[in-house]
Amino acid sequence: MAANVSSPSVVNISDLRVLAKRRLPQMVFDYIDSGADREQTLDQNCTAYNEIFFRPKCAVATPTCDLTTSVLDQEFQLPFMLAPVGSSRLFYPKGEVVAAREAGIAGTGYTLSTLSGCRLEDVKDATKHPAWYQLYLLGGREVALKTIERARLAGFSAIVVTIDTPVSGLRERDLRNGTKELLSRNPIKMLPYLSQMLIKPCWMTQWLGDGGLMSFPNVVLDDGPMGYTEIGPALEASVVTWEDLKWIKEAWGGKIVVKGVHIGDDARKAVDLGADAIVVSNHGARQLDSVAPTIRVLPEIVNAVNQQVDVLLDGGIRRGGDVVKALSLGAKSVLIGRAYAYGLAAAGGAGVARAIEIIKTDILRTMKLLGCSSVKDLNETYITIPESWK
Numbered sequence: 001m002a003a004n005v006s007s008p009s010v011v012n013i014s015d016l017r018v019l020a021k022r023r024l025p026q027m028v029f030d031y032i033d034s035g036a037d038r039e040q041t042l043d044q045n046c047t048a049y050n051e052i053f054f055r056p057k058c059a060v061a062t063p064t065c066d067l068t069t070s071v072l073d074q075e076f077q078l079p080f081m082l083a084p085v086g087s088s089r090l091f092y093p094k095g096e097v098v099a100a101r102e103a104g105i106a107g108t109g110y111t112l113s114t115l116s117g118c119r120l121e122d123v124k125d126a127t128k129h130p131a132w133y134q135l136y137l138l139g140g141r142e143v144a145l146k147t148i149e150r151a152r153l154a155g156f157s158a159i160v161v162t163i164d165t166p167v168s169g170l171r172e173r174d175l176r177n178g179t180k181e182l183l184s185r186n187p188i189k190m191l192p193y194l195s196q197m198l199i200k201p202c203w204m205t206q207w208l209g210d211g212g213l214m215s216f217p218n219v220v221l222d223d224g225p226m227g228y229t230e231i232g233p234a235l236e237a238s239v240v241t242w243e244d245l246k247w248i249k250e251a252w253g254g255k256i257v258v259k260g261v262h263i264g265d266d267a268r269k270a271v272d273l274g275a276d277a278i279v280v281s282n283h284g285a286r287q288l289d290s291v292a293p294t295i296r297v298l299p300e301i302v303n304a305v306n307q308q309v310d311v312l313l314d315g316g317i318r319r320g321g322d323v324v325k326a327l328s329l330g331a332k333s334v335l336i337g338r339a340y341a342y343g344l345a346a347a348g349g350a351g352v353a354r355a356i357e358i359i360k361t362d363i364l365r366t367m368k369l370l371g372c373s374s375v376k377d378l379n380e381t382y383i384t385i386p387e388s389w390k
């Protein structure tokens with residue numbers, strides 16, 4: 001049964017996280033919730049926002065606040081989009097379609113992961129607003145070229161190339177939960193870990209009703225869609241290099257977003273190779289642990305690109321105030337991942353809508369308290385950052 005996300009007790013993203021944990025098997029919840037290694041960066045992605053302080057301009061009337069922003073020459077009604085989150089069908093039936101639909105209703109964009117359980121055509125059909133397709137090279141160049149063509153025909157407006165996955169990060173919670181064993185389909189190996197699924201009958205009934213263990217319909221190999229197996233070896237065999245960016249851009253012929261940039265040198269390289277936008281990202285702290293939180297390195301990336309391309313950010317955003325801080329530091333928009341994934345896992349479309357509403361309401365309240373009537377006017381005069389960040 002889906003949670004009642006309209007309850008007065010659901011006031012922030014942490015409340016949606018609690019509801020998601022209550023509904024999901026441990027292995028699925030930890031897939032959303034966990035980070036790499038000791039999860040240092042996972043924690044610091046969030047806590048780094050605590051080091052930034054607001055500087056409100058008081059006695060300023062702000063009866064309305066304009067939240068519209070333009071990214072890649074496309075207008076969005078909110079200064080945040082939904083980030084690519086793989087395997088969303090594990091969280092809720094047709095999860096990617098459901099999330100894309102709610103993004104469109106809210107007037108913002110959705111980014112579809114290559115590791116989606118839903119066909120990219122169905123996802124794009126679910127929203128009238130811009131949607132981007134996030135590309136891994138799973139299956140090799142020829143498979144990717146076919147997917148790129150499908151994405152173009154379906155109406156996706158940008159390709160997002162993720163560059164920070166030469167191997168999969170070590171997510172220790174997955175090992176403890178028996179994810180590898182449960183995917184093996186070997187009854188003997190699966191048996192010790194099945195109880196975590198059996199004690200969640202509502203989730204299991206919906207999951208089985210949606211087809212059970214999914215394949216990846218947007219990665220079509222010679223023998224059909226790629227099966228749901230360990231992703232790590234597949235990623236290692238299909239690492240993205242700067243050389244790949246050239247043929248991807250040529251094949252796509254449209255806007256290219258490079259996601260996973262973490263240092264100024266890589267930002268400049270992406271610009272030189274024709275990127276139209278950059279996402280400052282550490283993959284939600286799921287790849288290399290002990291890297292700096294994304295909000296901490298945002299100023300370096302903004303300075304490096306020198307307004308040549310749009311800069312976006314993801315990682316650790318749980319409140320509207322976090323979005324405002326990122327915009328004040330030069331981000332054109334941000335991507336939220338876990339924040340809406342918790343909502344999706346808790347209550348499907350209603351949960352995604354509630355997550356969007358929570359963050360939107362936070363932003364509006366923060367803007368009015370700052371005395372700023374438009375997100376386009378946000379800059380460093382509205383915040384104080386530590387000297388060590390400069």
